[in-house]
Amino acid sequence: MNTLRVLEGRERYELIHLIAEGGMGTVFKARKIGVAGFEKVVAIKMMRNKFSDSEAYVRNFISEAKLVANLIHENIVQIYHLDRFNDVYYFVIEYVDGVSLYEFIDFHAKLKKRTPLDLAIFIAARVARGLAYAHSRRGPDGKPLGIVHCDVCPHNILINTEGVPKITDFGIARITSKSAAERHVSGKLAFMAPEQARLEEVDFRADLYALGIVLFYMVSGKMARDVTLPPNEQLALARENRIDWTLLPEELPEEVADMLRRMLATDPGERYSDTALLARDLEYFIYKDGYGPTIVTLADYMRRLMPGRFGIEPAGPETIGDSDRTVVITPQ
Structure with a gap:
């Protein structure tokens, strides 16, 4: 099971399916799991491993999170949290259904x-x-x-x-x-x-x-x-x-x-x-x-x-990369 360090107490993130994949990063739909059965659907934007050694890219990735973190407006996608695991940065953002x-x-x-x-x-x-x-x-x-x-x-x-x-x-x-x-x-x-x-x-x-x-x-x-x-x-x-x-x-x-x-x-x-x-x-x-x-x-x-497209969720967790299981991001 793949894991990422999460610094928010005992919370964890289950990556449900891939939303978008670009040349330098990927975005997943995820489920944030908290205590007492708490859940919240979010999205996670994650750096590609191959760019983790690029100082310029890491700086830009962190800058995006810091820049948007304090932009709180109904017409701007909100950023909730920035973290990293094994030098791969990711941030948790508002999921837009x-x-x-x-x-x-x-x-x-x-x-x-x-x-x-x-x-x-x-x-x-x-x-x-x-x-x-x-x-x-x-x-x-x-x-x-x-x-x-x-x-x-x-x-x-x-x-x-x-x-x-x-x-x-x-x-x-x-x-x-x-x-x-x-x-x-x-x-x-x-x-x-x-x-x-x-x-x-x-x-x-x-x-x-x-x-x-x-x-x-x-x-x-x-x-x-x-x-x-x-x-x-x-x-x-x-x-x-x-x-x-x-x-x-x-x-x-x-x-x-x-x-x-x-x-x-x-x-x-x-x-x-x-x-x-x-x-x-x-x-x-x-x-x-x-x-x-x-x-x-x-x-x-x-x-x-768009009756066949709008508001329809995937039947279940989709394959992410070569994996056939839901990926879970948990604290270590």
């Missing part, structure tokens, strides 16, 4: 449909509120931390069964005070702001740009740039801010098109001066005539749209 925004958009594409405009704006507004919270955080000295997510994209936006959008994976988030020597191109090229692609200093407005590409994707069902090109050509498009505006639906309201043009401006100075202002404009569009979409509206829509 639902789908990623990428799955949500892709499901529409397979049905040859587009995301309903009011729901697309609602999702973008909720993400903007989460980002506004992160962007506005201050340190113990009262000075702004200058947090920038740097990887806002549909894969990093989750929607739970209650219809609440949540931002996740602050793995490459940065503080804007980083020196030029510490900057490197990281993130999804398809959603990257021009200044980020050019290795220039970035601030919260890079996240506004990325959210603009996400909103473009939702309302059009198409990517704003050609994602079939080789990475170097996609990087060039990002640096030049090439946007195919002809892909937007002709019936798209001008107010929404105006917001997109502002979010996707080449010059960061022409974008929104505050993330909360963007959230307000998005919310005004969907609520200005009275009642608009809520998390209940979104949850009900997803259940109707």
Whole structure:
């Protein structure tokens, strides 16, 4: 039985099944077991063993946990605990029972449909509120931390069964005070702001740009740039801010098109001066005539749209790697 050291009394974690697996880390659905039959479903993000000797990767992994630990907002996935076993770090995070925004958009594409405009704006507004919270955080000295997510994209936006959008994976988030020597191109090229692609200093407005590409994707069902090109050509498009505006639906309201043009401006100075202002404009569009979409509206829509996918749990513990048993993380 595989074990990891847990420092929280007699608690233990049972890894139920693999959620996602990337090049440098894995995420598992897990069950936290406490005293007197206490249980809580969580997720565990774990470093791959082969990166445990990489000082830079370990530093980034720990930085993500520390950075997000104090970001407590309904639209941000919460981190609960950081620990390590045999020099392999892992952290325990909020488990989001639902789908990623990428799955949500892709499901529409397979049905040859587009995301309903009011729901697309609602999702973008909720993400903007989460980002506004992160962007506005201050340190113990009262000075702004200058947090920038740097990887806002549909894969990093989750929607739970209650219809609440949540931002996740602050793995490459940065503080804007980083020196030029510490900057490197990281993130999804398809959603990257021009200044980020050019290795220039970035601030919260890079996240506004990325959210603009996400909103473009939702309302059009198409990517704003050609994602079939080789990475170097996609990087060039990002640096030049090439946007195919002809892909937007002709019936798209001008107010929404105006917001997109502002979010996707080449010059960061022409974008929104505050993330909360963007959230307000998005919310005004969907609520200005009275009642608009809520998390209940979104949850009900997803259940109707994806009855065979939404809210269905695996029948039991799934195989993790080459193992045919549930892995348990226990104190030693």
